[in-house]
Amino acid sequence: MDKKHGEKILTELYEACGWKEKYHNQVPPDQNGVIYKWTSDEADYAAPFFSRAGQSILTEETCVAKRSLYLGRDKDKSLCLYIYEREKDSYRKGIPEMAREFASMMKVDNLIKKSSE
Numbered sequence: 001m002d003k004k005h006g007e008k009i010l011t012e013l014y015e016a017c018g019w020k021e022k023y024h025n026q027v028p029p030d031q032n033g034v035i036y037k038w039t040s041d042e043a044d045y046a047a048p049f050f051s052r053a054g055q056s057i058l059t060e061e062t063c064v065a066k067r068s069l070y071l072g073r074d075k076d077k078s079l080c081l082y083i084y085e086r087e088k089d090s091y092r093k094g095i096p097e098m099a100r101e102f103a104s105m106m107k108v109d110n111l112i113k114k115s116s117e
Contacts, residue, residue: 006040010081013043013050014071019060027072028084035067036083039074046081058083064091 014022028034038046048054060067070082 003040006043007079009043013046017069019069021068023070025072026070028070028082033084033086034082035085038081039078
């Protein structure tokens, strides 16, 4: 694919995406959270992720994570479209309580008590 054509596709995908957290002319703060990265040569591969069906699967937010869209040039000066994901702060906060409840459910005595009440 022609580089300019690929850059045009990436830019159009970025602009058409309805996500709230989008960063133009920027790259993600680190590579650890990058779950997808498309260069202008790979623009055709990015398009299905931004189709109606793709956007119902790859959402901006899940119960565990929040995602951001970046359109910027990498260290080789190639225009890239990135999806960056970070875990929500609230996700891990609930884990200790869930673990306590699960441990309580696993105690047979507690199950017998609850069923006899």
